[in-house]
Amino acid sequence: MDDGRIAGAATARYARKKEAILAAATAILNRQGVRGMTLADVAARVGLITTSVTYYYRKKDDLAAACFLRGLERFDAMITQAAVQPDPPSRLKTFIDLYLDLNRRVRLGEATPLTSFTEIKALKEPLRSSVSQAFNDLFRRVRGFFEGEGFEHLEKRERNARTHLLMEQVFWSGTWLRRYDLDDYDRVRDKMYDILVGGLAAPGRLWSPAALPDPTPVSPDGLEWRETFLVAATRLINQRGYRGASVEDISAALNVTKGSFYHHHDDKDALVVECFQRTFAVIRKSQVDARAGQGTSWDQVSAATAALVAYQLSDHGPLLRASSMGALPTDIRHEMAEGYGRGSERFAAMISDGIADGSIRPVDPMIAAHMINSMLNAAAALGAWVPGVERDEAAGLFARPLMMGLFTA
Numbered sequence: 001m002d003d004g005r006i007a008g009a010a011t012a013r014y015a016r017k018k019e020a021i022l023a024a025a026t027a028i029l030n031r032q033g034v035r036g037m038t039l040a041d042v043a044a045r046v047g048l049i050t051t052s053v054t055y056y057y058r059k060k061d062d063l064a065a066a067c068f069l070r071g072l073e074r075f076d077a078m079i080t081q082a083a084v085q086p087d088p089p090s091r092l093k094t095f096i097d098l099y100l101d102l103n104r105r106v107r108l109g110e111a112t113p114l115t116s117f118t119e120i121k122a123l124k125e126p127l128r129s130s131v132s133q134a135f136n137d138l139f140r141r142v143r144g145f146f147e148g149e150g151f152e153h154l155e156k157r158e159r160n161a162r163t164h165l166l167m168e169q170v171f172w173s174g175t176w177l178r179r180y181d182l183d184d185y186d187r188v189r190d191k192m193y194d195i196l197v198g199g200l201a202a203p204g205r206l207w208s209p210a211a212l213p214d215p216t217p218v219s220p221d222g223l224e225w226r227e228t229f230l231v232a233a234t235r236l237i238n239q240r241g242y243r244g245a246s247v248e249d250i251s252a253a254l255n256v257t258k259g260s261f262y263h264h265h266d267d268k269d270a271l272v273v274e275c276f277q278r279t280f281a282v283i284r285k286s287q288v289d290a291r292a293g294q295g296t297s298w299d300q301v302s303a304a305t306a307a308l309v310a311y312q313l314s315d316h317g318p319l320l321r322a323s324s325m326g327a328l329p330t331d332i333r334h335e336m337a338e339g340y341g342r343g344s345e346r347f348a349a350m351i352s353d354g355i356a357d358g359s360i361r362p363v364d365p366m367i368a369a370h371m372i373n374s375m376l377n378a379a380a381a382l383g384a385w386v387p388g389v390e391r392d393e394a395a396g397l398f399a400r401p402l403m404m405g406l407f408t409a
Contacts, residue, residue, distance in 0.1 A: 018056050020046045023112035026067045030113060033241045034064045034122035064119075065127040071115025072134050074102070079141045088145055088407060092166075093193050095145075099170050100185050103177055114174060118323040119241045139385070142167055146406075153409050157386045161397040162406055164385040168378035169196065169371060169402075175322065176344075176370040191364040195371055199405035200351065200360050205298050207400045209306035212293070215285035216316045217278055227316070229254055234275045234320045238380055242272060242324045269332060272324055279319040280339040283308060283376075287346045297354030301347070302403060305372055306395035309379045313391040318380035322373075344369040375402050 024045035028037045039060055043053045057063035082095040105111035120131050143163040146154060154162075173192070180188055201207070219227050232253050237245045247268055290304035312318040325336050347369035354360030379398055383389055386397060401408070 017046075017048075019112070021048075021053060021056055021063070022067055022070055025063050026071070026113045026115050029064055029067050029119070030116045033119045034061070035241070037064060039063065061124050061127050065123055065131050067115050068117060068120055068123075068131045069134055071117065072131075072138050074114070076138055076141065078102070079138070083141075083144065088150070089197055091145055092196060092406070093189075096170070096189050096193055096196075099173075100177075100189050103174060104182050104185055107182060116174075116323070117171065118321070121239065122241050139163060139167065150407075157389070158397060160385045161382065161389075162401050164378060164382065165375060165398060165401055166196070166406065169374050172322075172374035172377060173370075176374075188367065191367045192371070195363050195368055195402075196406050198361060198363075199401075199408065200301065200354070200363060200368060200403050201298060202354075202359050202361050205359060207302065207396070207404055209302040209395065209399075210293055210295070210299065212286055212289045212303055212307040214316075215282045215289065215307065215311065217281045217285075230275055230278050231316055233271055234278075234318065237272065237275065237324055238318060238321050242268075242328070269328060272320070272328065273332060273336065275320045276324075276336045276339060280343060282311060282319060283343045284346070286311070287343070287350070291350065296357055296359035297350055298359035301350050301354060301360070301372075302399075304347075304350070305376070305399045305403060308376050309382075309395045309399045310391050312376070312379040313383065313389065313394050319376070321380055322377050340373065344373055347372050371402065375399065 021042060025037065025042045028041055028045070037060060039053045039057075040050045042063065043050045046053075053063070057066060078095055078098040081098060082091045085091040085094050102111060103114065106113055117135060120135060121128065123131060143159050145166065146159040146162050151159070169192070177185075177188070216227065233245075233250050236250055236253050239245070240249070245268075250268070250271070286304045286307045290300040290307070293300060293303060308319075322340060325333050325340075328336065344366070348365040351360055351363065351365040351368050355362050355365070375398065379394065382394060382398055389397060
């Protein structure tokens with residue numbers, strides 16, 4: 001074998017091993033976050049020793065950053081393919097189709113796992129800025145779906161809000177697509193597309209959600225401090241991720257000692273569970289209050305979604321993002337997933353009632369409910385993409401496009 005063929009074979013082996021490391025690291029990163037991933041775990045998954053992994057990536061953050069960048073490259077390729085379509089609806093449908101096809105191949109074991117981007121902020125500098133810039137570049141490319149002829153009526157902040165909404169619908173769909181068999185994916189694609197383009201409102205319905213009472217849980221007498229405690233903890237966990245927010249960080253944010261923290265909670269898992277339970281209580285209260293109001297089911301769904309998006313930007317917001325479930329122990333994670341499931345089923349029931357009374361289009365109620373939940377989750381980060389957004393305008397910017405259609409004026 002000549003030197004060129006030897007070098008080529010060595011290069012191919014290097015590339016294959018690097019891809020195997022990235023695939024293993026992505027699976028661990030998605031489940032355990034940047035803080036929870038170790039080079040030793042990645043090495044064990046691909047049958048190497050830790051020092052062999054450092055030959056490819058010197059530090060854990062280097063490997064995590066490479067996982068994020070590879071994930072962004074995959075999404076960028078989908079956007080590039082979608083962009084050649086002749087009109088915005090066609091680009092949107094192609095984007096969804098490409099994503100679902102990739103998700104299908106991942107589930108079949110034919111493609112490496114998709115990267116979750118929720119923990120980019122857990123990277124250390126300068127890698128955090130580098131990966132964030134790459135994410136922003138992808139965001140601008142997706143924003144092109146809402147630019148050009150026919151979109152002159154949208155201001156930049158409206159385009160940003162709709163771009164954030166669309167991207168999160170795709171990113172978060174991975175959490176509920178597992179409920180569907182692969183044979184159902186074509187139908188899921190069509191139903192997602194139908195909702196994104198047509199919204200939920202039946203013809204002639206307007207976006208004018210009624211105000212609802214404050215859904216903040218009422219603390220028992222003498223325990224009012226717990227609300228402040230849970231709000232501060234929720235904000236920190238949303239910002240840094242479950243593993244990125246240490247007990248020391250949470251205690252410091254609450255201005256209490258570590259000993260005081262453990263006086264009130266057995267461990268961090270117990271605190272996260274309480275934050276989730278508070279989140280479920282807020283969602284449930286808004287849904288119950290909306291159903292108790294006057295008007296059609298469309299009015300009720302509009303009121304609940306508007307109230308919850310606004311709540312994310314309130315003094316008592318945001319709600320705990322669903323991504324925090326991934327790092328919990330299996331039994332606790334299952335219990336929290338059931339809590340989210342009940343919220344989705346409640347939205348699905350309201351939508352079904354709306355289809356029956358004619359106030360909501362004949363959409364798939366369960367898929368629509370999952371998409372509403374994705375939107376509510378994403379609303380926690382709305383301020384990052386629409387700087388200066390006020391609470392009283394959040395629902396119009398973010399909930400309305402999902403409820404009325406992404407391309408509506």
